[in-house]
Amino acid sequence: MKLIPTGIENFKEMIDKNAYYVDKTNLIIDVLNEQVVFCTRPRRFSKTLNMSMLYYFFSIKEKENAYLFDYLNISKNKNALKDQNKYPTIFISLKDMTKSSYEKQMNRFKEVICLCAKNFLELLNSDILLDSEKKLFQKYVDNEIQDNELESALFNISYFLYK
Incomplete structure (x- = not known):
């Protein structure tokens, strides 16, 4: 059944x-x-x-x-x-973004970015990324980004994967 x-x-x-x-x-x-x-x-x-x-x-x-x-x-x-399983793919869901305050919501989004970055730890050993890019990516992995850095976090992770 x-x-x-x-x-x-x-x-x-x-x-x-x-x-x-x-x-x-x-x-x-x-x-x-x-x-x-x-x-x-x-x-x-x-x-x-x-x-x-x-x-x-x-x-x-x-x-x-x-x-x-x-x-x-x-x-x-x-x-x-021909395109099956050929791309680095980011999958995030924002359905759990239901926190009661702006601060809690921002912290939850930082956690989402952190989990996203942790799925691609191999970027830290990449010969293609610049040291400054690896340093920024490490901040995402360690969940040490500031609120103003969240705006570009997904773009940056996507760019690093593209490289």
């Missing part, structure tokens, strides 16, 4: 548990064909699940999970499969 996935937000968990899944892998084609994709949906409308699916498809760190897409629509698109 198939599982009815109530509250499952992780794509891998859903596929591995053989839960009912409405195949939304055509979203991957939309992402590949557009410069910007803006996903707005009401609460509880699978935004996090869709972002998780995109992460497992594109992330270079998830090659061992390529099987998740074997029987889904995207597996029939040979052009799209």
Whole structure:
């Protein structure tokens, strides 16, 4: 008997548990064909699940999970499969950003940046990054950034991964 996935937000968990899944892998084609994709949906409308699916498809760190897409629509698109597991991919969710004050919210966002950076510790050993870039990245890893540095944190991490 198939599982009815109530509250499952992780794509891998859903596929591995053989839960009912409405195949939304055509979203991957939309992402590949557009410069910007803006996903707005009401609460509880699978935004996090869709972002998780995109992460497992594109992330270079998830090659061992390529099987998740074997029987889904995207597996029939040979052009799209050329991009599978080829990119450093940042996956963050802001759904837990529900703190009661500005200060607590800023601290929570710093934690989000810290966790994001910790997923890419290999950047600290990169020969491509400048020492100053490694120093800044280490600040993200250590959660030692100031409020005014948050504005550019995701941009910087993305740039470092791009390099």
